[in-house]
Amino acid sequence: MTHTLNSRALAEEAERIIPGGVNSATRRIGAPWAWRSAHGATITDLDGRDYIDYHAAFGAILLGHVDERVNAAVTAAIQDIDLVGLGTTELEVEAARLVTESIPSAEVVISTMSGSESVFQAIRLARGVTGRSYIVKFQGCFHGSYDAIARNVISTPETAWGMDPNSAGILPDALEHTLVAEFNDLASVEALFAEHPGEIAAVILEPVPHNVGALLPEQAFLEGLRELTRRTGSVLIFDEVITGFRHALGGYQELCGVTPTSRRSASRWATATPSPVSPDRRS
Ligand SMILES: Cc1ncc(COP(=O)(O)O)c(C=O)c1O
Structure with missing residues (x-):
């Protein structure tokens, strides 16, 4: 499989400014190199190729990518308070x-x-x-x-x-x-x-x-x-x-x-x- 377009270019740019080109060593697997979007069970690279994500970020993506319920809860949670460096919330x-x-x-x-x-x-x-x-x-x-x-x-x-x-x-x-x-x-x-x-x-x-x-x-x-x-x-x-x-x-x-x-x-x-x-x- 050739990866000549945007994914490879971004990976090369990443290698210049991020050690190893990734923010966790276990993410350095070569192609496919870089991602633009993720929805449900589908992840899409910068060249527009779709993949079924059986990996789910080592299991961290419990409900699938960009789950509306998760996003709504996170968005609601930061409307009234953010970090207060004292006490609890x-x-x-x-x-x-x-x-x-x-x-x-x-x-x-x-x-x-x-x-x-x-x-x-x-x-x-x-x-x-x-x-x-x-x-x-x-x-x-x-x-x-x-x-x-x-x-x-x-x-x-x-x-x-x-x-x-x-x-x-x-x-x-x-x-x-x-x-x-x-x-x-x-x-x-x-x-x-x-x-x-x-x-x-x-x-x-x-x-x-x-x-x-x-x-x-x-x-x-x-x-x-x-x-x-x-x-x-x-x-x-x-x-x-x-x-x-x-x-x-x-x-x-x-x-x-x-x-x-x-x-x-x-x-x-x-x-x-x-x-x-x-x-x-x-x-
Ligand atoms: C079982 C287990 N413990 C600890 C860790 C370390 O977690 P973190 O990468 O958030 O520091 C991981 C990371 O994959 C893990 O799988």
Whole structure:
């Protein structure tokens, strides 16, 4: 297929003023290069070619492109208020309330601008409340650009499970407290807990690892993670950046019936009998 017209020209212009010509590395796929419009399931490039969009911006376009209801709601929301650098607003409280009503484990809500920022907040919180350093992630799960978690996503066979940073420029110190386990293999997680008793702050996963092609989790694996983290005083974090609101309104946790750590479950876990493998050392 030749791409000689406007799409290619805009892509070349983009390459001159945007690093790599795209605002997210995963958007750099070559042709088709540049888009003029998007409606429903159809996206149209600058040369007038129509495409059916099965990708939906990595799932972010829940209701199809340029949905009238979404646009009307956004337009209405900015008529009376915009950014006020103090206090809170009715809309923020309403949005937080809707999230707590929709997602089984959500009791309190903080809004962020990106998935990376949410992951960063969750990991910092887990380290803060547990007083522990290590986190466990899974080979193949992607959690964004926060240094501490930016390793072992689409690894080669040689680098899988070894130290495989997502980018140059990340200090080894930032990654060394992140341990890598095998998805759907509870024994690989238990082995890490046995190696680091009382030192693992959190286990984080995409409940369905969409970033490496939508692996389905085994129910026993999810239940095992829930039990292991509860027993050892670790925080279980579900990164539902992709699964949230898509698999179900309440995210994948609504479908599988396994919920990540919440304040309610954390207070239960704080009074639970410490595990002989990994005692909860919080005072
Ligand atoms: C599961 C998951 N977590 C986190 C992120 C990071 O989100 P963001 O690109 O908004 O920082 C992504 C991005 O695709 C993701 O798929």
